[in-house]
Amino acid sequence: MPLSLSVDPNAPEPPFEQIRARIAEQARSGALPVGHKLPTVRGLAGELGLAANTVAKAYRALETDGVIETRGRNGTFVAAPGDTAEREAAAAAQTYAQRARRLGLDRAAALAAAQDALRAVYGD
Incomplete structure (x- = not known):
C-alpha cells in the first residue's frame, strides 16, 4: 500500500x-x-x-x-494507536491548570481562557 x-x-x-x-x-x-x-x-x-x-x-x-x-x-x-494523545493532552491540561492557579486565576477564569483557546483552534 x-x-x-x-x-x-x-x-x-x-x-x-x-x-x-x-x-x-x-x-x-x-x-x-x-x-x-x-x-x-x-x-x-x-x-x-x-x-x-x-x-x-x-x-x-x-x-x-x-x-x-x-x-x-x-x-x-x-505506530499502533494508543492513548498517547490523551496522555499528552491530560499532561498539558494539568500544566495549564497549575500555571493558571499560580497566576491567581479562579476556576471560572481559567476555564474561560481554555475554552477561548479551544474555540480559536477548533472553531465554534
Whole structure:
C-alpha cells in the first residue's frame, strides 16, 4: 500500500504541516495500517520535490504525536494507536491548570481562557 501524499505550494499551511497532517489523517483513518513502513526522509523528500529537512520536521512531529515510530535502521512505521494523545493532552491540561492557579486565576477564569483557546483552534 503506497503512501498517497502531495503538497500544495499555494496552501496557507507550510509543507511540513501538510505532510504531518496528511500522514496523521491516513494513519488514523486506517488508510495507512499499523506497521506500514513509510518512505525514508530523503526518499519522500525526493518524491515531493522538497528539502529533506522539511520531511524530517514532519516525521519528528508525527513521532512526538505517537502517530509513527522510528526503529533505527529498520525504518519508520505507522505506530499502533494508543492513548498517547490523551496522555499528552491530560499532561498539558494539568500544566495549564497549575500555571493558571499560580497566576491567581479562579476556576471560572481559567476555564474561560481554555475554552477561548479551544474555540480559536477548533472553531465554534
